Amino acid sequence: MAGPVAPLLGWDFGAVLTVGLVALVLGAFLAGRRSRPMTSGHSTSTPPRDTALRRLLARRSLTKAGPLDPTVDSLTGLGHRVVLEERAPDLLSAAKRRGQVAAVLLLDADGFKALNDGLGHHAGDRILAETGSRIRACLRPGEIGVRLGGDEFAMMLGPLEDDNALDDRVHELLGYLATPVLVDDLRVSVGISVGSAISGPDGRTLEELLRAADQAMYAAKAAGTGQWRRSEGPDAHTDQQRLSEQLRGALDRSELVLHYQPQVQGWTGAVTGFEALIRWDHPDLGLLLPAQFLPLAERTGLIGPITLFALDHALEDHARLARMVPNCTVSVNVSARSMMGEGLLRDLERLLSRRGVPPGDLVLEITEPTPRPTPEVVALLDGIRRLGCRVSVHGFGSASSSLTGLWQYPALGEIKIDPSIIHSLSTDPETERLVRAMISGAHSLGMRVVAEGVETLAVAQRLRRLGCDGLQGHWIGEPASLTALQRWLEAWPSLRAHRLGT
Template sequence: MTYAAASLVPVMVLGAVMWQGYRRDASEQGRRQGLAQARVIAEMAVTPSLDGADLEDGLTTSQLEGLRRATELAVFHGSVLRLRVRGFAGQVVFSDDGATGGGLAVSDPDFRAATTGASRVKVIGGPGHEVIRVVQPLVAGASGQALGVLELYLPFQGIAAQMREQLNGVTRRIALGLAALYLVLALLAWWTTRSLSRYAARQEYNATHDMLTGLPNRAEYRDRAEAVLAAAGRDGGHGAVVLLDLNRFKEVNDTLGHHAGDELLRVVADRMRAGLAEGDVLARLGGDEFALLLPGRDAARTVALLERLRTSVAEELVLDGVPLNMEASFGIALYPEHGLDLQTLKVRADAAMYQGKRGAEDIVVFAGGAAGHPHQWLKVQAELRHALERDELVLWYQPKVGLPGAGINGVEALVRWQHPERGLLPPCEFLPAAEHSGLIAPLTEWVLRRALIDQAGWTATGQDWTLSVNVSARNLDAPGFVGYVTALLAETGARPDRLMLEVTETALAGDADNAVRAVKELGALGVGISVDDFGTGYTSLSHLRGLPISEIKIDRAFVADVDADPQSQAIVRSVIELAHGLGSRVTAEGVETVEIHRWLVDAGCDEAQGYLYGRPVPWPQVAVEPIAEPITERTAR
């Protein structure tokens, strides 16, 4: 409407300009018409009557009579209002009313122009009384000699009426044309405004939404979440920030193509959106990563909702004729318990999600502590890369003892970082960053090489200890890992049966085909395979059938209270019995008391590891005979 109103102004100005132009043209046409009429009168009536006359001497009676007869009809019919023939000096030698005076002053520019051979025409008089005054030279027709000046006054009313009629017609045409033009401009303005509004709306939508799924994007999620968190800070509200991503999404892209991956993301987004309530926010942050904002929900209600979403996401769908069941990992950070800053909540939700990926649960609530998030890992990764180059890493070893005697059977290599500024760092400070980058490969290779060199050292002193080294799922998944281990054993001269590689049960669960293949190839070499932290992942002994598993290590969570808790006792006894049935040895982790030691001996556990037997130290400091004798005596009594 504003544009249409504004466009009316130039249209009206254009109309006024055109109307003034046509009015000037009409006036000019009237002057030209008067001039033509005056020329006809001069040539047809006046000049023939003055043939041979000298106006300075005056006119003869016959000349005056001839002029009167020649002009009488024009004056009588009113086509001429006043007619004067004047000499160059200004004297009136003939007037239609017989007067010898009056008329245009000699000093008038129009009169002077006529004396020099130029004609002048002008409309004079007030409105309604206009007349046309023509002043032009009189020239003899035969000789072409200038005789004098003709001052002629013609009626303007007829011309004015003709002009008005013509101008009215023109005005109507201009008005209709301008009205049509304005209508076209108004329609164009309306159409353009609507198009621009729709375009602006699309641009605004595209700037705040993911084009693939139609969900809010990262920027829109941040704006909404920050507004909700700000309100929660003022009003004491609570809720949850949830991050999730799809498990094995890359396999879909790599196997079926990105078009199938895009369709999968659309389906998952629709399924999750259908399970949310009004006020909940679901956004796609990028790739297969999504975020949820759940105002007003505590931990229990959030977990219950995510369990329903997980079930919905896991429903079978068919992509390119291939049936799929997708799984997702969810990390939850609660506000205000875990913070009111969105960045902090996202860091902690992300940490919980990655904890779930490494453990047994798909839905994990942040449990406190330091959140090792990728944005913090960037600095650690950069420093760790330099640490490998500068040889800042060191290996410590913790003894593993045989039961019941508690004599050392082997040692587990545990990496430490002698940081130049922060001092000696435990693995939890840098291993998560390495596991989520390409650094885990060179780090594991460094640990293996240094540990095998150290093993050669203690073997030379007469200690035939088995060496245990932790490797990650990413190591097993790397195509050249088995070849590297083979070459390193040959290079160091180490016996394969004196090397034990510890892997988490998560690395062997599900569809980890590469990891399973690597375990089988390593077992064929004679290298022992140990399943570390058993009981904390989402596998079971059934997953281990057919694999060359030499050892199963019971997680310290079940060992810490096994001497007093019946449930822990039942779990540990079951694991020992089933592991023995599969032909594997059993090692208990985290043994710290003599009572737990005696209980494990009674339960038939093969080996143990913990502070009771020794803490991690450089290998020359590992006790040759720790507290084996006192423990043996107490157990016997």
């Protein structure tokens, strides 16, 4: 697995030129998508710049259907409630399967009746149509948007990594909806109140999530126009406080464990490494997935000790992993807060020495850095590279991704394309063009490309043809304990042809 090939101040000019050209093509493609009108009216609203990728993929959302489809609301282009009821169980199951969460949002236009009465029904229809168009543009593949009736809408988002991911999505949505709508040369601003409820270890049903989101929406309306409120539930504060106290002792009680998901080489199918994924073996709630407790760890300051736990135990397990697969890598997710700390380099050096692991066998997975690098982040990443460790950007493409921005971080050696993009690769030509551009641009900078979320044979075959270096996902192998992983490795040679189409 090759690391970054360009020195800090010595980028190959041809590589930079190539990625620049790729980025220009991709940028022009996305800009062309942005320039298309959202509706047939005269709206002057435009999507925020960081939703370009979402808009590129929005037309494949589960709510898209023909104009005569009885499940589609003719005014807004969104689905009717039946669409949500039919498709929500699949989204909830997908979130649970991936160790993530799903969120239900209820949206209600503030003061819509007064606007409708004062400006006329044609103006009200224009506002509703534009609201529906904006909701559709904010949906990612597989997500759901419906009109429940009147001026009330519902969205189901996910799978999402955690509460922080929901924060980003809702703030983006609110900013988009706040843009005035042009009605007969009059700019009309409409506040939208939003209430949200998120799935969790209790396995709430759609109806339970809708009731919770409805309560949160009325709390948002009581707080003023254009507000967002989360569902807390009557015992939420007590439950969170109790869970926080339990999490503090989970490290001492050895309740935190690591499972490992295999990564394979795209073309040959050879196993190249494993991603360490943390789990909490809760004595009462069972095995909790990261999305169910890491946001709590972030809020309570426990994310630092948990990150160190994951690093130490992954390096300890590396010896056994290397006996199974010689020269394999182990990847560990490092939180943004840990990246801001001054002691990360010292901790890495100490743990690598303690466990006797070659630095090149450790991959640190980070969230996508900002397009404008700060000296502190560049220095930290360069320090990690000098130690000999590798750095990977996971979830690439899920936010305001910038191929051209990557060259400013020469310590990066790998990108992992977000599952939200990979899932629709085999069915949408536009997604294939996007992934091809990502792979080409990353290769020009000497970076490997790993696809996360590979869940079908068709997607695996398409990625192999596009030259993707690594594949990871439930179709390849699910996260497992070391014992279960050994059984998977014994079976993989016979599974490989079926799973990769070789």
